[in-house]
Amino acid sequence: MGKRTYDPRTYWDARLAKRWDLSGVGHACYSVGYNRWLYRAQGWALARALRRVRAPVSRMSVLDVGSGTGHWLKWYSRRDAGPLTALELSPAAAGRIRERFPEVTVVEGDIAELTLPANRFELVNMLGVIYHIVEPPAFERALESAARAIAPGGWLVLSDRLGSEEVRPARHVRFRPLACYEDRLPSLGLRIQLVQPIYTLLNGGLADAACSAPAVARNLVHGAEEAMAALLFALDRTPGLGHWANMRLLVAKKVGNSAEHSQAVEGPGVRTARCASV
Ligand SMILES: C[S@@+](CC[C@H](N)C(=O)[O-])C[C@H]1O[C@@H](n2cnc3c(N)ncnc32)[C@H](O)[C@@H]1O
Numbered sequence: 001m002g003k004r005t006y007d008p009r010t011y012w013d014a015r016l017a018k019r020w021d022l023s024g025v026g027h028a029c030y031s032v033g034y035n036r037w038l039y040r041a042q043g044w045a046l047a048r049a050l051r052r053v054r055a056p057v058s059r060m061s062v063l064d065v066g067s068g069t070g071h072w073l074k075w076y077s078r079r080d081a082g083p084l085t086a087l088e089l090s091p092a093a094a095g096r097i098r099e100r101f102p103e104v105t106v107v108e109g110d111i112a113e114l115t116l117p118a119n120r121f122e123l124v125n126m127l128g129v130i131y132h133i134v135e136p137p138a139f140e141r142a143l144e145s146a147a148r149a150i151a152p153g154g155w156l157v158l159s160d161r162l163g164s165e166e167v168r169p170a171r172h173v174r175f176r177p178l179a180c181y182e183d184r185l186p187s188l189g190l191r192i193q194l195v196q197p198i199y200t201l202l203n204g205g206l207a208d209a210a211c212s213a214p215a216v217a218r219n220l221v222h223g224a225e226e227a228m229a230a231l232l233f234a235l236d237r238t239p240g241l242g243h244w245a246n247m248r249l250l251v252a253k254k255v256g257n258s259a260e261h262s263q264a265v266e267g268p269g270v271r272t273a274r275c276a277s278v
Helices: 008-018 032-050 071-078 091-100 135-151 176-185 205-212 215-235 258-266
Strands: 061-064 084-088 105-108 121-126 149-160 167-170 173-175 190-199 247-254
Touching: 032 071, 032 149, 032 190, 032 215, 032 247, 061 071, 071 084, 084 091, 091 105, 121 135, 135 149, 149 190, 173 258, 176 190, 176 247, 205 215
Parallel strands: 061 084, 061 121, 084 105, 121 149
Antiparallel strands: 149 247, 167 173, 190 247
16 A cells, blocks of 8 residues: 555554554544543533434434444443444454444444445444545445435434534545535435534644654643643533534434425535535
């Protein structure tokens, strides 16, 4: 593989075989401790979002796409959701999930390539995944595949930057703007119900800049960030600050019948111009 190419299966399999922990699935340059705070913030946002849209997690059938270490499988299991299915691209991670979660059905494969059973899951969870599907055709197919698998009245949960423009900080990351999802989801029968900030002060600024600094400076900054993470976590909850969030959570609901579906299609967009095409 050339240095600048990104083959998702090779990349994730190598990364997760080496580090099957929160810095393997989270931000690779941050410590496990700092990533733990990022996951705490995501969990807090997820619980709040599902409460706000009145999605009762208990006894819901959940498909967790890109399960990684199974963090979200554990999260849903603790809230009594089930049955749970994991879809994972990396053979190494899929094998570890099978061992660690014997009660979970594990499917090894690519969401953009598989044909998932139609109307099968009450909730499809894609936290930390969709922005790693960088190629536009694969992104389109992944959304179609997820939408198809959701039962009418069911939910799609995903995280992305969802700002005003696309950002490409690395070859394996393509953060898409909210407008891209506003364009694509209605034509798949999915209505956006809520967009919620995940973090603003956490996961950004100095911590991010330090990733390209020499090891000593990086360790100093990350040590300081980890020590302050509880404070940043609390400050991120300040009303109004979410406007500048660097990561957000989106919840969409699959409409129940064909009349509702055509209404959803007539919504903001059958346009696709606001998702990158190259
Ligand atoms: C950043 S990690 C996030 C893991 C987990 N969702 C979490 O939040 O802890 C991305 C995960 O998605 C998986 N993945 C990436 N592209 C995928 C695809 N096209 N289909 C299925 N899984 C994929 C990777 O193997 C990896 O486990």
